[in-house]
Amino acid sequence: MSLHKTQTAFKEMILTGNMDTPEQIFRTGGASLNKRLSTYKNNYRAGLSSVLSETYQTITALVGEKFMYEMSKAYALTHPPQKACLHTYGEDFPSFIADFEPACALPYLSDSARLDWAANRAYHAPDREALSFKTLDHINLEDENLTLKLHPSVSLLHAPFPIADIRHYVRNEEQQEQKNFKMNKKETYLLISRQDYSVYIQDLTPADYHFLSHTLPLMESLEATLEAFPHFDFQTCLQKTLACETFLAR
Amino acid sequence: MSHPSNQPCSLPHTLAGLGLRFPYHQEILDTKPDIGWLEIHPENYFGGGEPLFFLEKIREHYPLSFHAVGLSLGSTEPVDLDHIRQLKALIDRFDPFQFSDHASWSASGNAHLNDLLPLPYTQESLTTLSCNIEQVQDAFGQTILIENPSTSLAFQEDEMSEPAFLNALTQRTGCDLLLDVNNIYVQSVNHHFDPKHYIDEITTQTIKEIHLAGHTVEKEAGHTLLIDTHSAVVCDKVWELYDYTLRIHGSHHTLIEWDQDYPPLSVLLEETSHVKNALDKAKHHVAT
Numbered sequence: 001m002s003l004h005k006t007q008t009a010f011k012e013m014i015l016t017g018n019m020d021t022p023e024q025i026f027r028t029g030g031a032s033l034n035k036r037l038s039t040y041k042n043n044y045r046a047g048l049s050s051v052l053s054e055t056y057q058t059i060t061a062l063v064g065e066k067f068m069y070e071m072s073k074a075y076a077l078t079h080p081p082q083k084a085c086l087h088t089y090g091e092d093f094p095s096f097i098a099d100f101e102p103a104c105a106l107p108y109l110s111d112s113a114r115l116d117w118a119a120n121r122a123y124h125a126p127d128r129e130a131l132s133f134k135t136l137d138h139i140n141l142e143d144e145n146l147t148l149k150l151h152p153s154v155s156l157l158h159a160p161f162p163i164a165d166i167r168h169y170v171r172n173e174e175q176q177e178q179k180n181f182k183m184n185k186k187e188t189y190l191l192i193s194r195q196d197y198s199v200y201i202q203d204l205t206p207a208d209y210h211f212l213s214h215t216l217p218l219m220e221s222l223e224a225t226l227e228a229f230p231h232f233d234f235q236t237c238l239q240k241t242l243a244c245e246t247f248l249a250r
Numbered sequence: 251m252s253h254p255s256n257q258p259c260s261l262p263h264t265l266a267g268l269g270l271r272f273p274y275h276q277e278i279l280d281t282k283p284d285i286g287w288l289e290i291h292p293e294n295y296f297g298g299g300e301p302l303f304f305l306e307k308i309r310e311h312y313p314l315s316f317h318a319v320g321l322s323l324g325s326t327e328p329v330d331l332d333h334i335r336q337l338k339a340l341i342d343r344f345d346p347f348q349f350s351d352h353a354s355w356s357a358s359g360n361a362h363l364n365d366l367l368p369l370p371y372t373q374e375s376l377t378t379l380s381c382n383i384e385q386v387q388d389a390f391g392q393t394i395l396i397e398n399p400s401t402s403l404a405f406q407e408d409e410m411s412e413p414a415f416l417n418a419l420t421q422r423t424g425c426d427l428l429l430d431v432n433n434i435y436v437q438s439v440n441h442h443f444d445p446k447h448y449i450d451e452i453t454t455q456t457i458k459e460i461h462l463a464g465h466t467v468e469k470e471a472g473h474t475l476l477i478d479t480h481s482a483v484v485c486d487k488v489w490e491l492y493d494y495t496l497r498i499h500g501s502h503h504t505l506i507e508w509d510q511d512y513p514p515l516s517v518l519l520e521e522t523s524h525v526k527n528a529l530d531k532a533k534h535h536v537a538t
Contacts, residue, residue: 001407003374004326010367011358027404030442031473036402039468039477040365047364080361084320084333085296089364127298153299197300 001025013037014044015077048076051086052093056116059097059109061170071100087124091117108183111159112166118155118192119167119199125153130245146218148247153194156204156212162186164201193244202244207232212241260347262286262313262503266525268518269317269507275304277515279311285522287313287347289505292340293320305344315348315459315503316341317428322362323382323396324355324369330362334389341390348459348503350395350428351386353379353416370405371415376422383423395426395458400433400465400478404441412437413451420456427452429502430461431492432484436476445491454499462492462525463507480509484521489528496532504529 001009006025013019022033049072053060060068075096081089094113103109130151131139140146150156157163162184189209191202204212207229214221225232241247264286270278272294288308295301308314320333341349354366369375379396387393398416410418416427429452438445464482468475484492484506492504506521 003370003372003378006370006405007326007355007358007367011361011363014363014365015361025406027406027408027441030440031402031468031470031475033403035468035470035473035475036440039402039475040367043365044363051364081364082360082362084322084330084356084362085293085336086364087294087297123299124297124301125299127302194299197303 010040011080014040015080017041045073045076048081048086048089049073052076052090055087055090055120056093056113058112058116058167058170062106062109062112062166063103067102071097071103074100087120090120093117108159108161108163108166111157111161112163114157114159115163115167115190115192115201118157118190119201121155122153122192122194122199125151125194128152129249131242131247131249132245133242135249136242141218144217144219147215148218149215150212151193151245151248153192154244154246155192156209157188157190157192158209159188159190160185162188164188164190164203167201191241191244191246193246195245200244202240204240205229205237208237208240211237212246260313260345262347264526265501265503265529266522267315267503267505268522269505269509270308270314271509271512272301272304273512274515274518275301275308279304279307281515282311283515283519285312285519287315287503289315289317289507291319292316292337293318295340296336309344314344314346315505316344316346316350317397317505318349318351319366320356320362321351321382321386322355322357323351323386324353324367324375324379325357325382326355326378327357327359329382329385330357334386338390348395349390349392350397350459352397352399353419354399366399368399368401368403368405371408371410371412372405373409376415376418379419380422383419383425387423387425393424393426395428396420397428397430397461398433398437400430400436400440400476402440402475402477411448411451413448417451417453417456420453426458427456428459428461429457429495429499430463431495432461432463432465432488433478435485435488435491436465436478439474439476446494449491449495449498452499457499457502460492460495460502460504461507462488462504462521463509480507481511483517484524489524492525493528493532496528497535501529501532 049069052072053068094110097103097113098110189204191204193200210228211221211225267287268285270288270290295305352366356363434445434448462484463480464484465476466479504525
């Protein structure tokens with residue numbers, strides 16, 4: 001068998017659990033082939049489940065480790081990593097959760113996962129200089145062609161559930177003891193970024209979110225936002241977002 | 251290669267080193283234990299943010315080596331050029347004194363599996379692995395080290411022994427060897443051979459680093475299968491094999507690896523003390 005065919009068959013064995021006539025490929029003796037093949041299947045599943053439970057800590061806290069392991073395993077078998085760097089693994093997990101039937105009783109789970117992914121993205125994003133109040137002095141905000149680009153650590157999220165409150169609640173033992181959390185629907189607009197190497201989650205107004213979601217030149221974004229939200233407070237939005245290291249310096 | 255002025259010399263002052271993992275970043279910086287060097291998986295430092303911040307700080311106090319896990323050098327797929335580019339950027343920034351990866355594969359078609367998977371020891375595997383190693387060595391402008399694997403499976407179509415395969419690989423590509431003594435022990439139990447014969451067969455001049463780690467023992471109907479989990483202290487039989495390796499091949503940079511169920515740092519430092527004692531004993535043995 002060519003090396004290419006051997007590797008393809010081995011990969012299929014790990015992902016599907018099946019391999020035709022392994023005794024014709026591998027040596028036998030001592031521990032059974034079934035046991036030997038299982039070490040690779042188990043290592044793949046356990047390794048990726050561990051990566052996902054680390055990235056999606058809110059989800060693990062919400063559903064428990066056992067449920068998370070089963071959900072992660074189901075994801076890993078249909079979504080193998082594309083890259084060796086595992087902190088980039090699991091981007092599609094929120095969409096997968098949305099379609100994962102055993103989790104359908106928790107409609108906020110997929111949106112909570114999107115927040116965990118945004119936090120993971122912020123934590124590992126490349127280091128680039130952010131626009132600050134100081135560097136803003138060198139920029140003409142009225143320049144018609146000026147476009148402010150979002151820093152690579154930044155994500156903008158809109159969800160019908162209070163996902164930032166959920167994340168904060170499940171990670172805060174004191175709050176959990178008070179058991180005072182109410183899971184009500186609540187439109188949430190968030191900016192996720194990194195400051196001083198820590199992930200930062202900032203509440204936005206719908207108008208802030210509308211403004212930041214546009215990649216148009218600044219003046220055009222501002223006009224579009226004012227049209228949709230006549231009371232949009234540009235100055236406050238700018239102050240809030242500069243403090244969160246939202247834009248690239250250049 | 252010159253290195254940035256805030257970094258110490260690239261070469262370790264002593265041979266015993268430790269695998270640096272995220273849970274130990276702060277404590278290593280706070281306590282600066284007496285370790286010759288630290289080894290990282292460079293893939294853990296792709297991107298930016300806090301991991302790179304810590305690595306910069308730690309590099310100010312320790313020489314580093316890079317032990318990659320993601321090049322998939324034994325794969326029939328082409329080596330990921332973006333992966334090479336990111337590794338090269340880290341090499342240029344941190345000036346590691348050695349770079350290694352494994353005699354294994356991970357990538358196949360649409361998947362990059364999170365494991366170091368076994369190769370049959372055939373001429374075809376030798377050619378595939380050699381071409382990929384040469385591509386990486388050309389990209390980095392330096393020779394790299396290749397680590398012997400630990401496997402649960404061996405192939406019917408093997409045309410040569412594992413040490414013969416590794417010797418042929420070093421001869422063909424000019425690469426060196428990272429000899430993982432725990433892996434040799436794991437292989438000897440899983441595939442039923444004498445580990446000392448394996449160690450005897452390796453070409454001394456190609457060994458540039460040694461790894462030691464713990465494994466777990468699984469039983470099935472009276473048969474034993476060892477799994478290279480890096481989640482326990484080095485067992486006595488591996489320490490004995492390490493002493494034997496030093497007697498046959500001389501002293502080399504030696505690393506303690508631990509990758510799961512992390513213990514307190516003090517446990518790892520005890521393991522590195524054991525390495526130092528073994529190296530001292532071997533030096534004394536040579537002197538007398």
